[in-house]
Amino acid sequence: MPIARKDEIPPELRNVAEEMPPDELLYELSDLFRVFGDTTRIKILCALSVSDLCVADIAALLAMNQSAISHQLRVLKQARLVRVARRGRSAIYGLDDDHVRTIFDQGFRHVRHDRHGRGRDE
Amino acid sequence: MPIARKDEIPPELRNVAEEMPPDELLYELSDLFRVFGDTTRIKILCALSVSDLCVADIAALLAMNQSAISHQLRVLKQARLVRVARRGRSAIYGLDDDHVRTIFDQGFRHVRHDRHGRGRDE
DNA sequence: GTGATATATGAACATATGTTCATATATCAC
DNA sequence: GTGATATATGAACATATGTTCATATATCAC
Numbered sequence: 001m002p003i004a005r006k007d008e009i010p011p012e013l014r015n016v017a018e019e020m021p022p023d024e025l026l027y028e029l030s031d032l033f034r035v036f037g038d039t040t041r042i043k044i045l046c047a048l049s050v051s052d053l054c055v056a057d058i059a060a061l062l063a064m065n066q067s068a069i070s071h072q073l074r075v076l077k078q079a080r081l082v083r084v085a086r087r088g089r090s091a092i093y094g095l096d097d098d099h100v101r102t103i104f105d106q107g108f109r110h111v112r113h114d115r116h117g118r119g120r121d122e
Numbered sequence: 123m124p125i126a127r128k129d130e131i132p133p134e135l136r137n138v139a140e141e142m143p144p145d146e147l148l149y150e151l152s153d154l155f156r157v158f159g160d161t162t163r164i165k166i167l168c169a170l171s172v173s174d175l176c177v178a179d180i181a182a183l184l185a186m187n188q189s190a191i192s193h194q195l196r197v198l199k200q201a202r203l204v205r206v207a208r209r210g211r212s213a214i215y216g217l218d219d220d221h222v223r224t225i226f227d228q229g230f231r232h233v234r235h236d237r238h239g240r241g242r243d244e
Numbered sequence: 245g246t247g248a249t250a251t252a253t254g255a256a257c258a259t260a261t262g263t264t265c266a267t268a269t270a271t272c273a274c
Numbered sequence: 275g276t277g278a279t280a281t282a283t284g285a286a287c288a289t290a291t292g293t294t295c296a297t298a299t300a301t302c303a304c
């Protein structure tokens with residue numbers, strides 16, 4: 001991980017630095033998680049995991065502005081988490097990939113685990 | 123998912139609405155992912171997945187301000203992703219849980235998958 | 245006790261991000 | 275062709291978020 005130049009890293013830390021994945025990968029990773037890190041987008045993904053839906057339906061489900069939904073779908077599409085198929089004037093969105101569901105479920109497992117074992121919040 | 127009141131959701135969408143997890147869970151889920159959605163925090167988690175480290179060492183590794191690191195460690199601690207053990211004047215941080223590693227790895231798999239199958243960016 | 249070191253934290257600030265509003269584009273029914 | 279409908283998108287705006295700076299607190303060596 002070449003964030004600090006090697007010669008600036010104390011010797012004891014060199015091996016830690018060397019075991020870290022390349023920086024570029026870490027940027028992509030945080031970019032990916034950032035997309036999941038918004039309530040509206042999570043709700044959209046969740047809805048799409050149940051069924052493919054057009055923009056208007058998603059907006060109705062979440063009781064949100066069509067424009068807001070379109071903007072967020074754009075973000076999700078750029079992250080390759082959803083795909084579109086145009087049908088007439090509608091745009092039908094769906095999950096792009098089963099990876100999405102896996103990441104999702106993994107998160108769920110953590111949240112649930114967290115709710116049980118220990119107290120709430122803080 | 124009681125975001126839109128049931129009587130405002132068109133009948134065809136009712137079953138989708140009913141299959142969605144409760145809202146509160148979705149908030150917790152996006153909160154969790156949001157914490158992973160920052161480069162600094164990802165780097166910290168990544169470093170701690172190699173070895174437990176004190177604040178100063180993390181700051182040296184990432185070539186960042188000690189204060190910035192402390193602030194982010196606070197966020198990570200609140201999300202229960204890291205734990206602290208004080209030793210003298212140092213605070214030794216480590217991953218709280220193997221779940222962290224799992225979520226992490228899942229993300230990696232997606233990123234890698236993405237890099238291969240298809241073109242870069244956009 | 246003193247001075248040095250490690251960490252935590254509040255305030256200020258700059259930047260990023262999400263939503264709304266207005267509007268453009270495209271497709272439909274007629 | 276017209277008017278209606280579905281979606282996308284830029285600009286403006288408000289809010290959230292991350293970093294820095296200054297400083298408080300705690301522990302160490304002496």
